[in-house]
Amino acid sequence: MRYMMDKVGHVLDLFSFKRPEWGVSEVAQTLAIPKSTTSEIMASLVTQGLLYRTEAGRYRLGWRLFHLSQVLLDNTDFCIEARQVMRELVERWGETSHLAVLDKGQVLYVEKLQGTPAVQILLSQVGGRLPPYCSGVGKVLLAHRSWHEVTAMLEAQDFQAFTPNTITSLDRLAEELAEVRQLGYACDHEEVALGLCCVAAPIYDQDGHVLAAMSISVPAYRFYPKQDTYMTIILKAAHSVSESLGYRKEKCRA
Numbered sequence: 001m002r003y004m005m006d007k008v009g010h011v012l013d014l015f016s017f018k019r020p021e022w023g024v025s026e027v028a029q030t031l032a033i034p035k036s037t038t039s040e041i042m043a044s045l046v047t048q049g050l051l052y053r054t055e056a057g058r059y060r061l062g063w064r065l066f067h068l069s070q071v072l073l074d075n076t077d078f079c080i081e082a083r084q085v086m087r088e089l090v091e092r093w094g095e096t097s098h099l100a101v102l103d104k105g106q107v108l109y110v111e112k113l114q115g116t117p118a119v120q121i122l123l124s125q126v127g128g129r130l131p132p133y134c135s136g137v138g139k140v141l142l143a144h145r146s147w148h149e150v151t152a153m154l155e156a157q158d159f160q161a162f163t164p165n166t167i168t169s170l171d172r173l174a175e176e177l178a179e180v181r182q183l184g185y186a187c188d189h190e191e192v193a194l195g196l197c198c199v200a201a202p203i204y205d206q207d208g209h210v211l212a213a214m215s216i217s218v219p220a221y222r223f224y225p226k227q228d229t230y231m232t233i234i235l236k237a238a239h240s241v242s243e244s245l246g247y248r249k250e251k252c253r254a
Contacts, residue, residue: 007031007033007037007041008041008044008045010031011027011031011038011041011042011045012045012050012061014027014030014031015060015061017125017127017128020060020061021054021058021059021060022058022059023057023058023059024038024039024042024059027042027059042059045059045062046059046062048062048064049062049063049064050062050064050065069127077245078203078205078211078212078241078245079099079110079111081241081244081245082099082111082203082212082214082241083099083111083113085214085237085240085241086099086111086113086214086237087113088237089113089216089233089237090113090114090115093115093216093233094115095115095216095217095218096112096113096114096115096216096217097112097113097115097214097215097216097217097237098111098112098137098198098200098214098215098216098217099111099112099212099213099214100135100137100138100141100212100213100214100215101141101211101212101213102132102138102141102142102145103129105132105153105154105156105157106129106130106131106132107129107130107131107132107135107137107138107141108127108128108129109125109126109127109128109129109130110126110212111126112125112126130192131157131159131160132153132154133154133159133166133167133173134160134162134166134167134188134191134192135188135191135192135198135200135215136185136186136187136188136198136199136200136213136215137186137198137200137213137214137215138213139176139177139180139186139188139200140180140185140186140200140201140202140210140213141202141210141212141213142173142177143177143180143181143186144181144202144209144210147174150173150177151170154170154173162191162192162193163190163191163192163193163194165189165190165191165194166191166192167191184201184202184235185199185200185201185231185234185235186199186200186201186213187199187200187227187231188200188215189220190220194220195219195220195221196217196218196219196220197217197218197219197220197223197224197227198215198216198217198218198223199215199216199223199227199230199231199234200213200214200215200216200234201213201214201215201234201235201237201238201239202238202242203238203241203242203245204242204245204247205242205245205246205247206245206246206247206248208247211245213238214234214237214238214241215234216230216233216234216237218230
């Protein structure tokens, strides 16, 4: 039973924005499991609505996953509280706001609100993932983990240079995370995409644990002249969400 459950998870993990469709033979070969077992697993997932089979006999994710994801988001306190604050950010400043968590060593974007005049940011769509070392939200989330956890998370990842500004070594990352802990926020200075910057801050629960990170993303030409302003904005917004979850800085220090 444990074997089959593990394989189900591995099958679902294969589906991504870059590759949303798979065939049985491709899955069997990729996961190194018998084709008969793969066919059985995928047929069962179709029955449960977690996959659906196309007319060409290939497989895509099923709509039941969308329903489950909405149940999760609509019943997760920090998501509920963050949405309203993010709406206010977007309405006031016209920039894009993100909410992200750390999942399996990657940044997972769980909410994104786009401002009308804001630049289109394709890498950070809801459900999308990015390495944590190259984004403001990722650095915030890593900074509140132990260095042992951080290195264990990243040891299997290559430090891909998205731009010339991307951090590409653990030593440089360690310096950056120390600065993030000291300042209370993190910046992305065109590290994921040239021409795009962001500043991010942590969201705390009532016990002072970091649950998520919220950011505001701004075209570089608008960001650099007003970096301190955007930093103040996101710190205030994230703190508002944290307080609504019961976080009190003085209480957690005691």
